[in-house]
Amino acid sequence: MSRKPMLLAAEGVNKSFAGFKAINDLNFYLEEGELRTVIGPNGAGKTSFLDLITGRTKPDTGSIKWEEETELTHLSEYEIFRLGIGRKFQTPTVYTDHTVFENLVLSLEGSRGVFASIFGKLRRLERERIFDILKTINLTAKAEWKAGALAHGQKQWLEIGMLLAQNAKLLLVDEPAAGMTDEETHRTGELLLSLAGEHTIVVIEHDMVFVRQIAAGRKVTVLHQGSVLCEGPVDEVQNDERVIEVYLGRKHRHD
Secondary structure (H helix, E strand, O other): OOOOOEEEEEEEEEEEEOOEEEEEEEEEEEEOOOEEEEEOOOOOOHHHHHHHHOOOOOOOEEEEEEOOOEEHHHOOHHHHHHHOEEEEOOOOOOOOOOEHHHHHHHHOOOOOOHHHHHHOOOOHHHHHHHHHHHHHOOOHHHOOOEHHHOOHHHHHHHHHHHHHHOOOOEEEEEOOOOOOOHHHHHHHHHHHHHHEOOEEEEEEOOOHHHHHHHHOOOEEEEEEOOEEEEEEEHHHHHOOHHHHHHHHOOOOOOO
8 A cells, every 4th residue: 555645754854942852753644635733831832833834933953844845944935835835823813803704715715916816807707716615614604793703713614715715725723623612622623623634634632532532543743852762542642651751741740
């Protein structure tokens, strides 16, 4: 059985901030179509890693390759975005004074500027694409709502929809379950699961109930002190003594 193409490969990545080593000889490999959950304690380097992938910061040393040939560390944030790498931050960043529909129009790949996007005539395929995305994120009934009027979970779904409108090949999703109700959290998990395969997704998360929902049968990566502590199925990771000690806190060892 042939392996899937390697979409992202980080090797020997290091990054320090004022003497603090945020990323320490990190190696991370992601195949096309994967849904990978990344967990770890605060300060483990999770957000710093996303910053490095997206070009927000540059590593001190190491390589981050896209599709096995493009070196991301040489590119600007905008160039990396244009490759199809989209990021959703923990706090939703939507255009609150525009409708849900308009938010998706503004995010369309090759968007023609704010004025032209909203007031210009949408092509039939663009309109169909937006309605498909609205259905996917379960916001069809809210299409004409101002985004600022949405519930917290719905804003998160809209922002995921905006990444879809950008035609992002890799979705980097930072703590999507934060601040959500149990129902919103479950529906967010179902949304991400429905996108896996067609899209490649990296989810940073702390909510272990949510992690178990989206990571069943998939690889979980645990970061600690800026490097990979372990990787494997969610049950295996949750029962790993090192993970329990540094992150889950269910067992205390006395040396």
